Amino acid sequence: MRRDILAAVAAFAVGAVMLVGRAYFDRSGVPAWFLAVPLALACAGVAVRRSAPLVCLALGVAAVTIDGAYSGPSLPTTLVFTDNLYSAALYGPARASRWLLGVTTTAAVIIGAVIGMLERSWLALAIYGVQVSLVLVVPVTTAMVLRQQRDQAAAERARAEQVAHLAELDRGAAIVAERTRMARELHDMIANHFSAIAIQSTAVLSRKDLDAGAVQQIMTSIRENSVQGMAEMRTMIGLLRQEGEDNDATTRPRLADAADLVKRARQAGMETVMTVEGTPYDLPVSVDLAGYRIVQEALTNAMKHGDDRAEVVITYVPGLVSVVVDNPLNETRTQLPGAGAGLVGMRERAALVGGAFEAGPYEEKGWRVRATLPTEHAL
Numbered sequence: 001m002r003r004d005i006l007a008a009v010a011a012f013a014v015g016a017v018m019l020v021g022r023a024y025f026d027r028s029g030v031p032a033w034f035l036a037v038p039l040a041l042a043c044a045g046v047a048v049r050r051s052a053p054l055v056c057l058a059l060g061v062a063a064v065t066i067d068g069a070y071s072g073p074s075l076p077t078t079l080v081f082t083d084n085l086y087s088a089a090l091y092g093p094a095r096a097s098r099w100l101l102g103v104t105t106t107a108a109v110i111i112g113a114v115i116g117m118l119e120r121s122w123l124a125l126a127i128y129g130v131q132v133s134l135v136l137v138v139p140v141t142t143a144m145v146l147r148q149q150r151d152q153a154a155a156e157r158a159r160a161e162q163v164a165h166l167a168e169l170d171r172g173a174a175i176v177a178e179r180t181r182m183a184r185e186l187h188d189m190i191a192n193h194f195s196a197i198a199i200q201s202t203a204v205l206s207r208k209d210l211d212a213g214a215v216q217q218i219m220t221s222i223r224e225n226s227v228q229g230m231a232e233m234r235t236m237i238g239l240l241r242q243e244g245e246d247n248d249a250t251t252r253p254r255l256a257d258a259a260d261l262v263k264r265a266r267q268a269g270m271e272t273v274m275t276v277e278g279t280p281y282d283l284p285v286s287v288d289l290a291g292y293r294i295v296q297e298a299l300t301n302a303m304k305h306g307d308d309r310a311e312v313v314i315t316y317v318p319g320l321v322s323v324v325v326d327n328p329l330n331e332t333r334t335q336l337p338g339a340g341a342g343l344v345g346m347r348e349r350a351a352l353v354g355g356a357f358e359a360g361p362y363e364e365k366g367w368r369v370r371a372t373l374p375t376e377h378a379l
Helices: 002-020 032-047 053-071 075-091 094-119 122-206 212-241 255-267 285-305 342-352
Strands: 271-277 309-317 320-328 356-362 366-374
Touching: 002 032, 002 075, 032 053, 032 075, 053 075, 053 094, 075 094, 075 122, 094 122, 122 212, 122 342, 212 255, 255 271, 255 285, 255 309, 285 309, 285 320, 285 342, 285 366, 342 356, 342 366
Parallel strands: 271 309
Antiparallel strands: 309 320, 320 366, 356 366
8 A cells, every 4th residue: 555655646746747748738728737636536546556446447537537528638647547447457356357348448449430430531540549449458458467367376376285285185194104004013013922922921920830841941932932023123123224115025024934923822822723725826015914914913812812722724726815813712811901903903904905804703702813815916
């Protein structure tokens, strides 16, 4: 508003100088000072061109009407009126700018045609038509072009902000997914070893009739589980520290290594049997890891909640591998505390490779975990 007022004052000052220099049609009977009245009205429109563009247009129209009817037209008022038209088309409503373009175009054609008829000359029609178009149409079209560019720039800024917002949402989703994956890996990796350690330690503390050989065997198993858990933890930390996406396949757990899980379960005191049906073959990395972790978590749950017995069946068929872990439940057995994330993690692992997972009671006092993992087009 302050800049517009200063612009209005400057326009009036320059216009007054032009009036002193007689930049107007001299009509007898009209005092020269009267030319400053329409000029002041047009300059008042400049002062409110941003805050009230339609008022600016109304003041400009009143100014040129008075100027043309009584004293003019004068050049200063006409020049300021072009700014009134430009401001109304640029800062006013979009609908008003389109309406203003139609009105000014029609007025330019009519004025040029009338002058051409009065002068009886096509040359006069062309000259005055062009002059009137410069005064009426050009400011409006210039404002509309600038308005379109401004609207496009605003739309591009909004689109850029939207893209940045979507990118931030994707980044947040990726962070959440990575945290979930790391939590799942840590749970599956640590729970198995520490569950075995807790069960064996409880057995040593609760039974006083164990001989030195049995105690030595149990402590050896506890040590092996501790060392293995630390080794797997170091492996995972090493993979997380690696730059890029290249992982050492030799450190990756495989479904073919499920026999080691069965061996550790036996060392923990659980009678475990594993059967492999079909001909084993190389599995995709994601399926290999998912199958191994599902067997690991199922055996962990069997040690915590089962009856010291479990049966593992791994079946290989073309395009599919299935894992089934059965164990009887013992309701009287003291259960180790759990986070309740085991079944959730197994279901997530199966879903990530496009497989199916189910877990629940079977037969009488039994529990079954079954995962079916496709080996073709695995994620």
